[in-house]
Amino acid sequence: MTDATAPGAVPSGAGQGSLLARDTRTAKRNAAEGRFKIYGLVAVCIGIAALIVLLTSILTSGLSAFRQTTIDMQVTLDEERLDPSGARDYDEMARVTTFGYAPLLRDGLQATIAAAGIEADLDPGDAMDLISDESIAQLRNRVLDNPDLVGQTIDLTVLASGRIDGFYKGRVSYASAELDSNVSPEQLRLAEALEERGALRTGLDWRFLTAPDASDTRPEAAGLGVAILGSAYMMLIVLVLALPIGVAASIYLEEFAPQNRWTDLIEVNISNLAAVPSIVFGILGLAIFINFAGLPQSAPIVGGLVLTLMTLPTIIIATRAALKAVPPSIRDAALGLGASKMQSVFHHVLPLAMPGILTGTIIGLAQALGETAPLLLIGMVAFVREYPDTPLDGGFFDPATALPVQVFNWTQRSDPAFVERASGAIIVLLAFLLLMNLTAVFLRRRFERRW
Amino acid sequence: MNDMRHVERTVRVDTTKITARDVQVFYGDTHAIRNVSVDIPDKTVTAFIGPSGCGKSTFLRCLNRMNDTISVARVEGRIEIDGEDIYDRRVDPVQLRAKVGMVFQKPNPFPKSIYDNVAYGPRIHGLARDRADLDGIVEKALRRAALWAEVKDRLSAAGTGLSGGQQQRLCIARAVATSPEVLLMDEPCSALDPIATDQVENLIHELRENYSVVIVTHSMSQASRVSQKTAYFHLGELVEYGETGQIFTNPQDERTENYITGRIG
Numbered sequence: 085m086t087d088a089t090a091p092g093a094v095p096s097g098a099g100q101g102s103l104l105a106r107d108t109r110t111a112k113r114n115a116a117e118g119r120f121k122i123y124g125l126v127a128v129c130i131g132i133a134a135l136i137v138l139l140t141s142i143l144t145s146g147l148s149a150f151r152q153t154t155i156d157m158q159v160t161l162d163e164e165r166l167d168p169s170g171a172r173d174y175d176e177m178a179r180v181t182t183f184g185y186a187p188l189l190r191d192g193l194q195a196t197i198a199a200a201g202i203e204a205d206l207d208p209g210d211a212m213d214l215i216s217d218e219s220i221a222q223l224r225n226r227v228l229d230n231p232d233l234v235g236q237t238i239d240l241t242v243l244a245s246g247r248i249d250g251f252y253k254g255r256v257s258y259a260s261a262e263l264d265s266n267v268s269p270e271q272l273r274l275a276e277a278l279e280e281r282g283a284l285r286t287g288l289d290w291r292f293l294t295a296p297d298a299s300d301t302r303p304e305a306a307g308l309g310v311a312i313l314g315s316a317y318m319m320l321i322v323l324v325l326a327l328p329i330g331v332a333a334s335i336y337l338e339e340f341a342p343q344n345r346w347t348d349l350i351e352v353n354i355s356n357l358a359a360v361p362s363i364v365f366g367i368l369g370l371a372i373f374i375n376f377a378g379l380p381q382s383a384p385i386v387g388g389l390v391l392t393l394m395t396l397p398t399i400i401i402a403t404r405a406a407l408k409a410v411p412p413s414i415r416d417a418a419l420g421l422g423a424s425k426m427q428s429v430f431h432h433v434l435p436l437a438m439p440g441i442l443t444g445t446i447i448g449l450a451q452a453l454g455e456t457a458p459l460l461l462i463g464m465v466a467f468v469r470e471y472p473d474t475p476l477d478g479g480f481f482d483p484a485t486a487l488p489v490q491v492f493n494w495t496q497r498s499d500p501a502f503v504e505r506a507s508g509a510i511i512v513l514l515a516f517l518l519l520m521n522l523t524a525v526f527l528r529r530r531f532e533r534r535w
Numbered sequence: 536m537n538d539m540r541h542v543e544r545t546v547r548v549d550t551t552k553i554t555a556r557d558v559q560v561f562y563g564d565t566h567a568i569r570n571v572s573v574d575i576p577d578k579t580v581t582a583f584i585g586p587s588g589c590g591k592s593t594f595l596r597c598l599n600r601m602n603d604t605i606s607v608a609r610v611e612g613r614i615e616i617d618g619e620d621i622y623d624r625r626v627d628p629v630q631l632r633a634k635v636g637m638v639f640q641k642p643n644p645f646p647k648s649i650y651d652n653v654a655y656g657p658r659i660h661g662l663a664r665d666r667a668d669l670d671g672i673v674e675k676a677l678r679r680a681a682l683w684a685e686v687k688d689r690l691s692a693a694g695t696g697l698s699g700g701q702q703q704r705l706c707i708a709r710a711v712a713t714s715p716e717v718l719l720m721d722e723p724c725s726a727l728d729p730i731a732t733d734q735v736e737n738l739i740h741e742l743r744e745n746y747s748v749v750i751v752t753h754s755m756s757q758a759s760r761v762s763q764k765t766a767y768f769h770l771g772e773l774v775e776y777g778e779t780g781q782i783f784t785n786p787q788d789e790r791t792e793n794y795i796t797g798r799i800g
């Protein structure tokens with residue numbers, strides 16, 4: 085009552101005059117607000133434009149990685165060549181190298197050309213260059229896996245070679261073929277003739293996602309299978325280790341630890357760790373996990389551990405922020421009812437902090453998924469063609485690569501077809517990131533029950 | 536203030552529930568409570584009055600050791616409940632708080648359903664044998680807090696979705712549901728309309744049958760209506776403590792008189 089201001093005490097100037105006319109101060113404030121909105125809008129537009137440019141460039145050069153040119157043919161698996169002894173003995177048959185299989189495919193292709201009625205002025209060896217070398221190895225593996233195929237004539241869809249594939253993806257033209265020692269215009273003409281007769285097609289092919297990496301000269305066969313598995317294994321390790329450790333550490337520091345110099349020190353250290361360059365974690369991993377603990381190189385377990393160390397600070401900082409944001413009155417309410425500290429945290433504080441914790445975790449995981457530098461140091465850049473085993477069979481210890489490392493690896497190679505592969509790998513990486521973010525949004529929605 | 540309707544002024548001075556001796560509370564360097572000694576009898580309503588910032592809430596929080604949760608707070612002196620020193624090293628504050636319930640100055644319902652808010656205490660203390668039992672406890676608590684009629688059809692709705700006054704009554708129901716022996720209420724009616732206030736005051740009367748209730752209030756009329764004993768705090772000191780009737784009609788200290796006659800605060 086006593087502190088009610090007397091009318092006379094209102095400072096004159098403000099709020100006097102007509103409300104219909106805008107005074108100069110209001111006009112100025114509105115102008116400032118308008119300017120600020122424009123700055124913000126410009127910043128947002130620049131960001132969106134950059135994003136659009138980035139995405140279009142990646143999509144235009146990378147989407148074709150999911151399409152593949154293939155040739156249909158019939159191949160007679162000649163017993164004379166493949167299993168002279170006739171015993172179908174694996175070791176015996178394995179002696180026949182890809183050189184033994186190449187003539188079969190060559191003959192098959194010639195037969196296809198003849199059946200299509202194409203007059204090719206190419207000798208069979210040059211025509212054979214239409215087919216990827218990888219296909220010969222694939223045929224050999226297939227026969228070794230099913231010895232019963234020997235002696236039969238089978239329908240086969242083989243990969244076209246990189247240059248022919250490139251011809252259908254706009255990388256190779258008649259003009260460039262003139263100058264290219266790897267492909268000739270005649271071969272391109274033959275490919276077109278085969279396409280007209282329906283023997284050669286370019287279509288959607290998921291082998292890019294499942295096949296392992298291939299050598300420098302076979303970009304058409306290079307796939308992401310091993311890299312996706314490696315990345316998935318590492319994410320699994322990071323999630324299983326970093327989430328519980330990070331959340332437990334944050335809960336302890338935020339809710340239980342006494343506030344003293346030690347906890348201050350730990351806090352500063354965690355914040356600093358989050359800013360340590362990732363390559364330093366790679367060196368740490370190399371020194372501790374490989375040199376000291378003797379874990380194998382190139383293995384997802386080492387990569388996972390290194391990425392866990394890297395992700396922990398992110399998760400801890402996000403979790404602590406989420407815990408701090410829970411109003412203290414909620415803790416008081418629980419404690420006041422005779423709940424223990426642990427009950428108040430687990431029944432009330434943690435559920436409220438969950439959306440923040442999940443967001444932080446997924447941001448940390450996304451960071452880890454895209455991390456390249458530390459993985460280079462622990463040998464995950466190696467050329468790995470063998471799929472790692474399932475985790476139950478010790479797959480975490482088998483050599484593997486990771487998606488971002490595969491991108492790095494492919495961009496180092498000379499054949500321009502690998503640009504397409506690398507862009508394709510980036511698309512896959514982005515798709516996984518998008519998936520993770522969607523999961524984060526979904527989980528947040530689930531936990532953020534509006535009360 | 537002259538409304539002294541149904542107050543029993545006779546205090547059965549049989550037992551003392553809470554004894555405080557030379558209690559000092561510091562928040563860092565701030566000396567918030569100075570030398571407070573008080574005997575709070577069982578089965579009575581004791582009102583703490585005094586100007587804002589004089590330490591009523593602080594002293595109230597000493598009685599269930601809620602000050603332990605404030606890292607800068609330090610409590611000295613001796614506080615006994617039923618003759619046991621609650622600041623003894625062997626005392627678990629968690630056990631103490633189940634015995635000494637509290638309604639906070641600001642309503643702080645859990646962001647859970649109305650039912651879960653009230654059921655939380657009985658659940659963690661294992662007070663209900665089965666679901667039906669728990670339902671009964673919840674209903675009884677909500678009835679006592681004069682909230683049942685308003686929420687009985689939406690027990691699964693969010694407790695935070697209630698109005699401020701309803702939230703405060705929900706917090707009262709929540710505190711009552713654990714059947715504490717002492718109930719500390721920090722301005723429980725500050726957000727309530729006269730009707731709900733009346734209902735809460737009736738609840739306090741009812742609680743007095745079994746419990747000892749300590750209530751902080753800024754409303755002198757409320758203090759005189761509900762309490763048998765009144766303590767007047769001023770700048771961290773307990774200035775005067777005695778029968779409510781005596782404090783309001785014949786205060787011994789000048790500061791008390793100034794306060795209750797509206798000359799300060």
Ligand SMILES: Nc1ncnc2c1ncn2[C@@H]1O[C@H](COP(=O)(O)OP(=O)(O)OP(=O)(O)O)[C@@H](O)[C@H]1O
Binds near residue numbers: 586589590594605607
């Ligand atoms: N958490 C805290 N940290 C530091 N000082 C505090 C804290 N809580 C209260 N104080 C101080 O202690 C003194 C007493 O505060 P308290 O909350 O007990 O007052 P009050 O009598 O309940 O006032 P009100 O009637 O406004 O609720 C005040 O000077 C206040 O500034």
Ligand SMILES: [Mg+2]
Binds near residue numbers: 593
């Ligand atoms: Mg207060």
